[in-house]
Amino acid sequence: MLGGASQGLGKNNKWSLFTSSLSFALLVVAVILGDSRPAYTLPLPRVQAIPAFARKYGLPCSACHEAWPKLNNFGQTFKDNGYQLGNDRDAPIWQQPTYWPIALRITPHWHRENTDHMGVYDPVTDSIVSRSVTTHGFDLTGMDMLTAGTLSKNISFLLVPSSDNTGAFHFESVNVRFSNLLNTSWLNVKVGKFELDNMVSEKRIMTLSANGGMFQLYHFLPAGDYQTSGDPRFVGFGLGDNQLGVEVSGHSRNDYTRYSVALLSSNDGNVNLPTGRGYDTYLTFSQAFNAGSLGLQRVGAYTYIGQAPTNFPLDSNLNFIPGAGTGNEKFYRVGFFGLWYIKKLDFTTMFMHGSESAYLYSGTPSGQTLPFGAQDPKWNGGWIETHYTLNPQFILIQRYELIRMSQQGNTGNPSNLGDMDALTFGYRYYPFMTSRAGFAFHNEYSRVRQRGTGVLPGQDLTTNSVFAGLDFIF
Amino acid sequence: MKTKVPSKRLLCLSALAILALPSLGSAQESHIGKLTGHADSGKQLYRRFCIGCHGPRGDGQGENAPYVTPQPRNFVAATFKCRSTVTGTLPTDEDLFNAITRGFNTTNMPSWAPLTEQQRADLVAYVKTFSERWKNEKPGTPIEVPAETPVTLESINHGKELFQKLECWKCHGPEGRGDGPAASTLTDSNDQPIRPYNFSAGTRFKCGTTNQDLYKIFITGVDGTPMPSFADVIKPNEAWDLVHYLRTLQVSRKGPESDLLKAHGGAAKAADKSGK
Numbered sequence: 001m002l003g004g005a006s007q008g009l010g011k012n013n014k015w016s017l018f019t020s021s022l023s024f025a026l027l028v029v030a031v032i033l034g035d036s037r038p039a040y041t042l043p044l045p046r047v048q049a050i051p052a053f054a055r056k057y058g059l060p061c062s063a064c065h066e067a068w069p070k071l072n073n074f075g076q077t078f079k080d081n082g083y084q085l086g087n088d089r090d091a092p093i094w095q096q097p098t099y100w101p102i103a104l105r106i107t108p109h110w111h112r113e114n115t116d117h118m119g120v121y122d123p124v125t126d127s128i129v130s131r132s133v134t135t136h137g138f139d140l141t142g143m144d145m146l147t148a149g150t151l152s153k154n155i156s157f158l159l160v161p162s163s164d165n166t167g168a169f170h171f172e173s174v175n176v177r178f179s180n181l182l183n184t185s186w187l188n189v190k191v192g193k194f195e196l197d198n199m200v201s202e203k204r205i206m207t208l209s210a211n212g213g214m215f216q217l218y219h220f221l222p223a224g225d226y227q228t229s230g231d232p233r234f235v236g237f238g239l240g241d242n243q244l245g246v247e248v249s250g251h252s253r254n255d256y257t258r259y260s261v262a263l264l265s266s267n268d269g270n271v272n273l274p275t276g277r278g279y280d281t282y283l284t285f286s287q288a289f290n291a292g293s294l295g296l297q298r299v300g301a302y303t304y305i306g307q308a309p310t311n312f313p314l315d316s317n318l319n320f321i322p323g324a325g326t327g328n329e330k331f332y333r334v335g336f337f338g339l340w341y342i343k344k345l346d347f348t349t350m351f352m353h354g355s356e357s358a359y360l361y362s363g364t365p366s367g368q369t370l371p372f373g374a375q376d377p378k379w380n381g382g383w384i385e386t387h388y389t390l391n392p393q394f395i396l397i398q399r400y401e402l403i404r405m406s407q408q409g410n411t412g413n414p415s416n417l418g419d420m421d422a423l424t425f426g427y428r429y430y431p432f433m434t435s436r437a438g439f440a441f442h443n444e445y446s447r448v449r450q451r452g453t454g455v456l457p458g459q460d461l462t463t464n465s466v467f468a469g470l471d472f473i474f
Numbered sequence: 475m476k477t478k479v480p481s482k483r484l485l486c487l488s489a490l491a492i493l494a495l496p497s498l499g500s501a502q503e504s505h506i507g508k509l510t511g512h513a514d515s516g517k518q519l520y521r522r523f524c525i526g527c528h529g530p531r532g533d534g535q536g537e538n539a540p541y542v543t544p545q546p547r548n549f550v551a552a553t554f555k556c557r558s559t560v561t562g563t564l565p566t567d568e569d570l571f572n573a574i575t576r577g578f579n580t581t582n583m584p585s586w587a588p589l590t591e592q593q594r595a596d597l598v599a600y601v602k603t604f605s606e607r608w609k610n611e612k613p614g615t616p617i618e619v620p621a622e623t624p625v626t627l628e629s630i631n632h633g634k635e636l637f638q639k640l641e642c643w644k645c646h647g648p649e650g651r652g653d654g655p656a657a658s659t660l661t662d663s664n665d666q667p668i669r670p671y672n673f674s675a676g677t678r679f680k681c682g683t684t685n686q687d688l689y690k691i692f693i694t695g696v697d698g699t700p701m702p703s704f705a706d707v708i709k710p711n712e713a714w715d716l717v718h719y720l721r722t723l724q725v726s727r728k729g730p731e732s733d734l735l736k737a738h739g740g741a742a743k744a745a746d747k748s749g750k
Contacts, residue, residue, distance in 0.1 A: 058538035058582050062522040074523070077588040085584035087577050088677055254587055290590050293515075392522045435526045435538055 050146050051473055052101040053078075054435040057085060061438050062392035066346070067428060068438050068473075069204040070387070073288070073296050076199075077255040082156040082179030082188065083149055091153050101149040107442070109469030112136035113210055116462040117454030130455045140165040141208070141469070144172065154179040158194070171271070173242055186250035193244045193269060197260035197284045199300055200337050200348055202240035206387065206397045209467035212424035212446030215240055215383070216401050217352050222377040222409050223418030223453050225356075226363030233312050233320055234363065235268045235275055239304060239333055239352075243269045243280075256288040258300075266307050266328070273323030276309030286337075295341030303334040310359045310366045327366030331356035335382075348385040354378070361409035377409035381420075392433055397444075398425040414458075419451040428471070437474035442467065504567040504598035509591055511567070516600025519593055527582060532604030542582045545666055552605035553663060553698040556681035561695040561703035563614025564607060570598045572682075579678040617693050617705070619686050623714040625730045627738050633719025634742040636712055640704065645670040650723030663698040670701075673723035688717045 054061055061068045064075030071079065084090040113135050120131040142165050148158040155178055162172035175192030179185075195203050202215050218240035221228055227236040245264030251257060266278035286300025309325025335352035358374040359366050381403035388396040401422040408417060426444030446465045453461040504511035520528075529536035532549035539546055547554070556573050557565035565573075574594050577585035586594060602608040623629060637643060645660060647653040652672030662668045671679070681687055681696070692713050695703030708716070719742055721731035735742060 057584070058527055058536075058542050059584075060522070060526040063526070074586070074588040085577075087582070087584050088580045089582060290592075292590075293592050296590055391518065 050101075050103045050148055051435070051437055052103045052146070052148065053083065056095065056099065056101065056149070057089070058435055060392075060433050060435050061430075062433050066387070067206070067389055067392065067395040067430070068440075070206055071201070071204060073255065080188075080249070080251050080255055080258065081185070082154055082177050084154070084156070084179065090150050092150060101147050103146040103473055104143060105146065105471075105473035106143040107141040107208060107469040107471040108138070109141065109208075109442075109467055110136070110138050111209065111468070112464075112466040114464045117456065117459040118461070119455030128455060130459060136466075143167075146473075151176070154181075184250075185253055188249050190247040190249070191245075193242050194247065195242050196239060196262065196282050196304070197247065197249060197258075198239065198302070199258075199284070199286050199298065199339065200350055203242075206385075206395070206428065207399065207424050207426060207444055207446065208442055208469060208471070209424070209426075209444045209446045209465035211422065211448045211463055211465040212399070212426070212444055212467070215350075216420055216422045216448065217350065217381040217383060217403055220354065220379065220381060220403050220420065222356075222361065222379065222405060223450070224409060224413065225361050225377070227308075227360060229363065231363065233275060233325065234308065234360075235270055237268050237304075237306055237308070237331065241269045243282075244271070245279075247282075256290075256296075257286075259283075259285045264306075266309075275323065276307075276325035276328060277323055278307040278309065278328045280304065280306035291341070294343060295346075297341060298339040299336065300338075301334075301336040303332065305330070305332045307331070308360055310364065327359075329357035329359040329366055331360060344389050346387050346389070348387075349382070350384075351380070351382040353380050358409065371410070373411040374409065375407065375411060377405065378407040379403055379405045379418075383422075393430040394427070396425075396427045399423070414452055417452040420448065422446065422448040426467070438472065440471040442469045442471045444468075502599055502603060504571070504595050504602065506568050506571045506591075506595050506598065509595040511592070511595030511597070511599035513596070513599040513603050515593075516596035516598070519589070519597050520600050523586065523589075524597070532601065538582075544581055544662070544668065545664060546582070548664070549601050549604035551663075551698075552607040555696045555698060557614070557694050557697070558616040558690060559614025559694065560617060560705060561697055564611055566613045566616060567595075567598050567602075569613075570601060571595060574598065576682065578680045581680070617690065619689055620710045620714075622685055622689075622717075623711050625718050625734055627734060629715045629718045630722060630731060630735060630742050631719075632712070633715035633717070636708065636716045637719055640707065640716075642716075645700065646673065650674055650720065660700045662700075668699055673720060674725050676724045676726035685714075685717050685721070688720065689713050692716060 051061065053064070064071060064078055066072045078085060114132065116132045117130045118133045119128045120133065122129040143163045145161045147160070148156070150156045155176065157176050158173050160171070160173040161169050163169045171193060173193055173195065175190050175194045177188060177190040179188045181187040181189065195201065202218055205213065205215065207213055219238040221236055227234040243262070243264040244267065245262055247260055247262040249258070249260035251259070260283070262282040264280040264282060265273065266280050267273055267275055282302070282304045284300060284302040286298055288296050288298040291297050307328040307330050309327055310329050311327030312320045312325050315321050333352055333354045335350065337351070338349045340347040340349065355376055355378040358364070358370050358376050361377050362371050362374045364370050364374070381401065383399055383401040385397070385399040390396070401420070403420040405416065405418055408415065424444065424446040426442065429441045431439065431441070444465070444467045447462070449460050449462045451460050452458060502513035525536055526538045527536040527542055527546035528534055528549060529539065534546040534548035536546060552564060554565045554569065554573070557563070557569045559565055559569070571594055574586045574597055577583050643654050644656045645654045647657065650673030652670045654670065657670050660668050660670060679687060679691065681691055691701070692704045692708065694705070695701055704713070718731045721727070721729050722735050722742060724732070
């Protein structure tokens with residue numbers, strides 16, 4: 001047996017050498033191919049992987065994560081059970097007094113962005129011209145401070161203060177969950193700020209670059225939408241944004257069948273009720289089934305029905321009164337998804353149909369006459385994401401997103417205005433796998449093209465990102 | 475110096491290797507109902523889920539072992555607590571499958587039920603590769619669990635008598651609180667301190683939750699611990715009496731045994747032979 005183990009270690013060394021070489025080669029290829037464009041703010045490390053749990057239970061990261069931060073079914077079940085394994089070792093009383101359920105994550109990295117058809121001021125002609133702009137350099141992501149665990153049996157919490165890369169903090173997640181109410185796994189209640197119950201979690205996204213670090217579809221708003229104008233009275237909406245509210249959820253004992261219903265404040269997760277006093281609803285359902293040696297497959301559906309104010313009362317100083325907005329207008333997202341496993345290969349498929357009121361699109365107060373040609377914008381989108389998990393320490397990632405407008409917000413717009421294509425690929429290599437900390441070499445390339453949104457009419461806006469980072473959490 | 479291998483010898487060696495393959499293959503498999511687990515697949519799963527505690531060699535010396543109480547199972551020793559087979563024998567594949575599925579309450583070993591049945595079967599196959607015992611021995615024959623006898627006051631009272639007669643109280647305490655006079659001196663086969671089960675806490679048994687599981691514990695014993703097998707000491711109906719009495723010690727648990735006892739005054743009656 002010992003001989004066999006030694007052989008195994010020898011193979012590991014060869015494997016490490018191979019993957020290190022592959023990492024370097026892929027990085028070089030990514031840099032060479034990275035004909036990229038400008039960088040806006042890099043996304044925060046949105047993902048959650050909590051080695052505090054690994055330390056608590058003595059399990060390696062790979063027990064809960066397909067490749068962290070992506071959860072596997074064991075990790076999803078643990079989460080759905082209120083961060084409990086159910087072996088009577090969950091409550092804090094079982095922990096050493098020195099145990100502190102905190103994990104920190106940040107990713108120093110090098111990145112390169114390039115944008116075509118970007119509006120740039122030309123002092124010679126004193127006008128805005130279309131240019132290709134490139135930036136690159138060493139940088140930091142923001143930091144997540146993840147604290148989570150059980151307060152008592154069946155009462156758990158999650159607190160995630162997050163900073164951007166300048167150190168400015170906000171609360172990404174703050175919630176308390178009451179699990180297994182009435183002694184059944186079908187009734188759990190969570191209150192606070194939390195990620196929507198998306199089985200395709202953006203908080204656990206496997207890609208990190210400026211383009212690829214988010215699901216474009218989750219945050220898509222039509223080109224020309226007034227909600228993207230910067231007017232503070234309009235906060236927009238992203239299905240990937242954490243929201244404030246209460247969620248009722250449940251699942252079968254093996255977590256194959258899941259549902260959730262959430263009532264959310266219509267402020268896209270922003271504190272201090274910046275806009276109105278309406279409420280949104282989010283519903284999800286999914287069902288997993290066992291496909292024998294292929295693995296566990298899951299299909300599901302979701303719908304978000306939201307509203308946002310369009311009338312904004314003013315105080316005596318003619319300032320907008322936050323939270324007092326009225327004249328709510330509707331928007332919704334609806335779709336379905338699948339998580340498909342063929343042994344080491346897995347696919348995530350996602351479809352979404354989105355729509356919003358013409359009043360929101362045009363920023364017109366409800367009840368007033370809409371601008372000429374204004375109508376409810378509608379769009380369809382989806383993606384396919386592929387992972388090849390060679391082993392718990394190496395994963396290849398690819399995603400292709402596609403969004404198509406089916407109805408523009410204004411009849412005068414070109415029919416394809418705002419249509420988007422996004423391609424992302426990369427890999428993560430975890431040189432060690434322990435229950436104390438996590439570390440990954442992360443290399444990625446991403447390209448996004450949006451139709452007709454360049455600075456000049458008819459030009460597409462194309463951005464490219466290259467990202468090479470050291471992703472660590474402890 | 476080069477040695478030329480005659481082609482006939484090479485041919486014979488190849489033939490022998492091919493003939494040996496089926497026997498190697500059977501040692502690398504598990505069979506649970508209609509499922510066949512494969513050690514090759516199990517190796518990857520073991521690396522993902524189990525290696526932190528049980529270690530790369532399966533000897534229970536994973537990186538977390540120093541911080542885990544009780545210590546992770548040593549698969550090289552191939553001594554397993556929860557079996558359907560008689561004491562001292564190897565468990566069946568199904569026993570191991572059930573252990574992985576159920577987990578071990580009050581230990582760091584969680585339930586791995588979220589894994590698919592095929593994955594658990596693969597893990598069983600791989601766990602069996604760690605010990606030579608699986609190559610040299612066959613699993614023991616599962617014991618027969620006869621139909622449970624009716625829960626009666628007589629059965630409970632007789633169970634209490636057996637509890638005293640068999641000196642269960644020495645470890646588990648007179649009221650089953652795990653505080654018997656010998657409790658603090660007990661060690662497992664690795665010389666690690668071990669606590670006897672505290673019935674009053676009402677936690678799940680490590681080897682299952684049903685009366686049948688409790689019955690099996692008496693008859694098979696819990697190998698690697700001081701809990702012996704009583705297969706040669708008590709008869710099946712006596713084992714059921716003991717089960718019925720022990721259920722009444724789980725004071726926080728509702729069940730027919732406790733209900734019956736409450737209806738008759740709340741305490742089992744047996745001649746006190748403990749000397750207390």
